[in-house]
Amino acid sequence: MENSPFNLDIQNSNTDSRIVAALERISQAFRILLWNESKDFSLTPIQIQVLIFLLNHGEEKRTVTYLAREFSITKATVSDTIKTLSQKDLITREYHQEDTRSYTINLTSKGQEIARKTSFFTKELFTPINKLNPAEKENFLLNLVGIIHHLQKAGIISLQRMCFTCVHYRPNHPQGEHFCNLLNIKLENTDIRIDCPEHEEKQG
Numbered sequence: 001m002e003n004s005p006f007n008l009d010i011q012n013s014n015t016d017s018r019i020v021a022a023l024e025r026i027s028q029a030f031r032i033l034l035w036n037e038s039k040d041f042s043l044t045p046i047q048i049q050v051l052i053f054l055l056n057h058g059e060e061k062r063t064v065t066y067l068a069r070e071f072s073i074t075k076a077t078v079s080d081t082i083k084t085l086s087q088k089d090l091i092t093r094e095y096h097q098e099d100t101r102s103y104t105i106n107l108t109s110k111g112q113e114i115a116r117k118t119s120f121f122t123k124e125l126f127t128p129i130n131k132l133n134p135a136e137k138e139n140f141l142l143n144l145v146g147i148i149h150h151l152q153k154a155g156i157i158s159l160q161r162m163c164f165t166c167v168h169y170r171p172n173h174p175q176g177e178h179f180c181n182l183l184n185i186k187l188e189n190t191d192i193r194i195d196c197p198e199h200e201e202k203q204g
């Protein structure tokens, strides 16, 4: 495609294209870091991601249906992943009394240990981020949140638990530009959450 950001003539004469190309490089770094971590534990990248998710989210989110939406994969793929993690003694299934076909997924102590260790796979990213000053970090975070919000509205990523998609979020509140009605607090730009445990999806 002539105007692709990967066309070097376009990329090297256009800042927007270089930003997109730079984001692609960073996504590649995430894939490599995750892959390196998964090799160390003889797990696949998605198995590692599921373990980290289970460690950090409440039981209402630890279901096959929720994981399928979270990772944009089929329920069959999630079920296969859960089966393998169970065979490795990393998770258990807690079947629901009201519907014995569905279950909550819990980490075993061995699963918790691996999830804790592997959840640091992004640590290399902190070196350049730590060097930014507070204003640069605020700007960086707001821009990233804006990109994520756009990708959700465009239907590319399905599930986000961020303030901008939450029923409790109030923009342009008398107390500030961002306000959380549930926590009853003004949110600074740097307080905007991208994975909030209290998030409730805004409809429409």
Ligand code: SF4
Binding pocket: 161, 162, 163, 164, 166, 167, 168, 169, 170, 179, 180, 181, 182, 183, 193, 196, 197, 198, 199, 200
């Ligand atoms: S409940 Fe969480 S996601 Fe929703 S507005 Fe408040 S802080 Fe943001």
